[in-house]
Amino acid sequence: MVGGPILAGVVGWPIEHSLSPLIHTTWAARASVDGYYIPFAIPPTYAEFARAMDSLIALGFKGVNVTLPHKEHALRYATSASKTAKKARAANMLTFKEQGAYAENSDVEGFFNVLKECFGQPARNGAALILGAGGAARGVVIALRDYGFSDLHIANRTREKAETMASEFDLTVVDWESRNVVIPHTDLLINTTSLGMTGQPSLDVETKNLKPNTVVTDVVYAPLDTPLLKAARQRGCTTADGLSMLMHQAAPGFRTWFDVEAMVDNDLREALVSELARRAR
Numbered sequence: 001m002v003g004g005p006i007l008a009g010v011v012g013w014p015i016e017h018s019l020s021p022l023i024h025t026t027w028a029a030r031a032s033v034d035g036y037y038i039p040f041a042i043p044p045t046y047a048e049f050a051r052a053m054d055s056l057i058a059l060g061f062k063g064v065n066v067t068l069p070h071k072e073h074a075l076r077y078a079t080s081a082s083k084t085a086k087k088a089r090a091a092n093m094l095t096f097k098e099q100g101a102y103a104e105n106s107d108v109e110g111f112f113n114v115l116k117e118c119f120g121q122p123a124r125n126g127a128a129l130i131l132g133a134g135g136a137a138r139g140v141v142i143a144l145r146d147y148g149f150s151d152l153h154i155a156n157r158t159r160e161k162a163e164t165m166a167s168e169f170d171l172t173v174v175d176w177e178s179r180n181v182v183i184p185h186t187d188l189l190i191n192t193t194s195l196g197m198t199g200q201p202s203l204d205v206e207t208k209n210l211k212p213n214t215v216v217t218d219v220v221y222a223p224l225d226t227p228l229l230k231a232a233r234q235r236g237c238t239t240a241d242g243l244s245m246l247m248h249q250a251a252p253g254f255r256t257w258f259d260v261e262a263m264v265d266n267d268l269r270e271a272l273v274s275e276l277a278r279r280a281r
Ligand code: ATR
Pocket: 131, 132, 133, 134, 135, 136, 137, 156, 157, 158, 161, 192, 193, 194, 195, 201
């Protein structure tokens, strides 16, 4: 398709909860871009996913963000992929080029930029404790290695999943029950589990043992200010919430498809906070 507005979107199942359309339309409006960013609910099989991608390419879409449960499907569908997406074994971005679909994992770049906001420039030698060993944890670990964290500990309820990741990324496994033992030696604590999310059990971490200069981050953004982040701030720690990661992972897609700058700033955050408050009512 030649001419017309720029088209991009996000695919997932379910998709109603996604904040990506709000992020991209906010940036598009700011830059007066003639473009649309559309959410698509695509059933969870690879066949449905591939059919949807073929259709979007035929309609002239520039690319899509990909969320659960299609992140591995995106990598399979792509004809080429970045090193990061291959390492993560998952992609949250597909860019449709003449040569075929190109897969990228901007969750890694997103978390890397959160680290930059919290610590300043990279090449930091420090100890981090990652809670959880799911898809989100993989992206976090790759970003931590890129950033220069040398000493990575991982604790997960299902120990085997932590062990699998540990052998791949050279991590130290900590028993889920022993996670609090590591807290006093941690420069960075990251919750990648769903604990603490509205409707989920709470995350039990001994925040009283956090060093005041520890940075604490949480992938959960509903509620935005999780009990973990609140308690960490009371200890004097710097915190980064799930919205920081969400906004930073969205920027590479917007820049690529709409070809204008995507600023992660307070105006965007306020738009997202209002939307989350509206949904909680
Ligand atoms: P994502 O791709 O978002 O990381 P996921 O792969 O489903 O999602 O991973 C969810 C993480 O939350 C896992 O580490 C999971 O632990 P298990 O591997 O033991 O399932 C963790 N999690 C979910 N509910 C939990 C609970 N009640 N207690 C401890 N960990 C929990």
